[in-house]
Amino acid sequence: MTTENSNNMSEDVHQPSYKLDFMTFGFLLILTALTIWASYATGGTTVLAVSIAMTIATIKASLVVINFMHLRFDNIVYKIFVGVVIVLFLSFMLMMAVDYAYR
Amino acid sequence: MFSNASNFTNDVDLTFAIIIGISLFFLIGLTFLMIYFMIKYNHKKNPVATDIPGHMGLEILWTVIPTILVLVMFYYGWAGYTKMRTAPKDAIQIKATGRMWSWTFEYENGRVTDTLVIPLNKAVKLNLFSNDVIHSLYIPAFRVKEDLVPGDSNWMWFIGQQIGSYNILCAEYCGDRHSYMISKVDVLFPEEYEKWYKSTPKKALYGADAGQNLLKSNGCFGCHSVDGKVIAAPSFKGIMTRISEVKTDKGEEAFIKVDNAYIIRSIEDPNKEVVEGFGKIMPANNNLTEKELEQIIDYLKTLK
Amino acid sequence: MSENHTSNSEESFYKSKKGLASWIFTLDHKRIALLYLYSIAIFFLVGMTLGFIMRLELFAPGGQLMNPRTYNQMFTFHGVIMIFLVIIPSIPAVFGNFMLPIMLGTDDVALPKLNLFSWWLYVIGAVMALSTLVWGNGPADTGWTFYAPYSVTSDTDVSMLLLAAFVLGFSSILTGLNFIVTIHRLRAPGMGWFKMPLFAWGLYATAWIQLLATPIVGITLLMVVVERSFGIGLFNPALGGDPILYQHLFWIYSHPVVYVMILPAMGIISEIIPTSAQRTIFGYKAIALSSMAIAFLGYFVWGHHMFTTGMSGEAAIVFSFVTFLVAIPTAIKVFNWIATLYKGSIHITPNLLWSVAFVFNFLIGGLTGLINGALATDVHIHDTTYIVAHFHYTMFGGTIFVFFGALHYWFPKIWGRMYNTKLAYWALGLVFFGFNVMYGAMLVVGIQGMPRRYFDYLPEFEHLNKISTVGSWFLVFGILLMIFNLVRSARKGKKAPRNPWNGVTLEWQVPSPPPLHNFDHAPILSEKGPYDFSILGEINKYETTKIDK
């Protein structure tokens, strides 16, 4: 859903603009409300609740990085950098999980 | 190398041999090539160099060959390891405890010893526990080693295949007397083992004195001597007639006439009063019954 | 900040300004490099002296010179100094700082102030580490790995040393950060990625490891400090913590960091060998990309330090497998170096021989690493002196040998003088011989089952330990001889020309020693990459330029 929206936005904004800032802010607020609601709706710490909370947080984080931090206007190398860092961190998590889950 | 002391030695030594063999081939071959090139293409003999920027075929060749060799090594290492991590169900279960800086082994019938005694050709599973920091139980002759992680349980297993007495060493650094945390594993004929296992009364393997046995099986002698030498802690020699200079946990200094109550406090809550000049390393021991504490004190009184 | 120089551009960077302040507050990458060199040299001597004394202690079983506590503090301090104060900064901070901007054809790193700042962090960290010798409860006795829960309960001054390591970590991060930006932004016009010298590639791969792995160990060490101060059981099982978690976090950094040590060294080898052979490097792209491959794969093997902790079988297999994968790009490098000697026109120099000695030692170090990586054999040799020998072969026989080689290679460039070649060969011979005797014996005694960090050992290990200690005497003598030769030559040696070894990378196109802004003419780049010796004539026509020194 969000990716669609950011695609839409990128059509009318090619450089930083007040409009983009405000739209990002709006989405962030909505998502914050959503995640609080979801935490009640899913009832605390089920696997579902954790995944939903983390997914929403990740969408929010991407909004901040892409729009507020202007990654969308930046050179491709920055996008690669960010990708590498994310992959790396997730791999750390994954490999530790492989040890802990089967220990 | 290539002994047959345990059921793992052959696999491990074979893996060693394979990897060392391949390694020596490359080490000698490549060193020879380097020296040969340095002589053959010395600028005196070969004043003009030929530029060769690379060769795709060669690059592929020397990517593929090491890959294959590496997979072979991985396979042997993995195969040997898998055996080490799958213990048979009917193995003799022994609880092995490590603490600064001694070992104890507890058998299914309650026997407690400080050397490991096992029967020939029988699977033995050691369940590993530590009271303080990480230790590692290492029997070089058997090619086995496994860490004792406090707060967590770990295990190892093996089959002793040759009669004899082998070293047990501690391989994980654990403080001052890490290198003295040594014991033995005795592999006996099954009949002998059976006799040993049944004959000696519970918890009494060393001499007649109950107190001394308790100190031994609780690992006190890892730090305390009985002859006045300071190993890592005050000696027990003459302890019951001493005045101990201590620092309390509130930071005050005090002189305490050693009595029964003080000894018991020292054992159950050693960090409350710490003897001047020593660190807070003594593990608390709350497993001793009142009677046992009494026996210990009686023994300490004999050390003049 | 930079335009305050007025002098003519020929003057060497030593002379552009004078006085202590002009050094310790300098923004010039060359001066910062030398600041690093001198500080590292001091710590190297301290660390070596500790190592030497440990060897004397191990000459015979039983206490010889000290009690166990002192010995434990010694190997801890030896390890911490050698890792955090010597080998991690060594090649990047000294030769990287000095040579990288010149090799890329520019006049400084991208962020000169940050560069100075990271040296200052280094000094602060070093002072913090040394302060534990003087006050507090005595230097830490935990081993450089600071394993919990021992590091949490030890009554020595562990916290200060941990904080020092934290600060030093940040120094290392900032150096790496600076190099990445420099390489991205400041390459000379016309120098594409695959026209960079291979040393730059090595540094680039290294920088990414410094940047992305160091913070994890930083926060981990900080957690131990906080745990010691607040008595919380983050890693202490007595309070519910998990000591294995500490090991995971520690090795997530500390395995990749071994490639921080070796990749720049491999980069320097890829410079020295083509120059000595006077021909282009064999398989440029393979070498460049294998650096990146090693850096990347190196992140996923940390578990091989933990095979005996009761790690899950699944994890052990993955970690062992990836460990073997790292060996492949390393092998590619070695093969390409040797192929570069083929049909060259080889000039035997001290720097080439140091490099060849490196390849030999590193082969032993790397190949012994394969035994560590194989699961069944690692169980046997884990935490024995075999491991100690493995990492001295890679770190000392590898990185430090290259460091010495690089000192000989770039000596004329840095100090503008030549050294005594004969003495250099003697020193190299002694070091090489002593080194192999010493650590060769440790390899064997390790396989026989002598654990590491042992103050005392069983009588059956005595023989090999004696041999090992005797080896260390040759080593000491060789290193002192080398230092003597270099120090004397830096002041009294013959003046060096611009290009004594007929190299073609950009550092040979600037005067020896370089002026403040490095280049006195536009750098000459070949279309055919950094190791095109056909442009040698064009480069050397500047040789006649008068050097004022």
Place this chain on the structure above:
Amino acid sequence: MEHYKVPNSGHNRDDEGKKMGMWLFLFTEILLFGGLFLVYAVYRFQFFDQFKVIAEHMNITMGAINTVILIASSLTVALSITAMKKGNNKLAVLLLFMTLALAAGFLVNKYFEWTNHIDHGLFMGNDVFNELARGEGMFLFLYYFMTGLHGIHVIVGSVLLAMVIYKIYKGKINQPNLVFHENAGLYWHLVDLIWIYLFPLFYLLH
């Protein structure tokens, strides 16, 4: 010979280089917190029930308010950069002041939250704290450590933004020359980014 000036120099103004440096620095910050997130993940897994129990003590409303405050401050910083790019210095400064006000609000809020916990004895060394089950103490400790470290970042970020304001007044930051402003903004967004994860992990998963 004429002094040769290299075209790409470490002493030329290189905004792109500075920005890249900032991004790289942010990566180290992410991994710094990343280490803590790994610890959190492992202990969440090991002390599943205890974490659940103790998380009840967290005040979702307070957390939510702080989340909104930080998002709003991120907005004002982003807007101020946009304003600066369009050459509107006055608006940019005004927005930065708003950001500082929001940052102060965040810290005040956090202060009340912490003191509230401490009043309930939920702090290291306290008797109530020592009575807690093991995993519960761990949760609180991670809570203090992570939000504390985050709080330090808020303070550092505020100092940076204050420096931006000062530099705008001094004319050192202006329309084409605003990389310092942009970098301070990047740092501030990172502070927001980390909070985006801290909020669900400590407040919502109970």
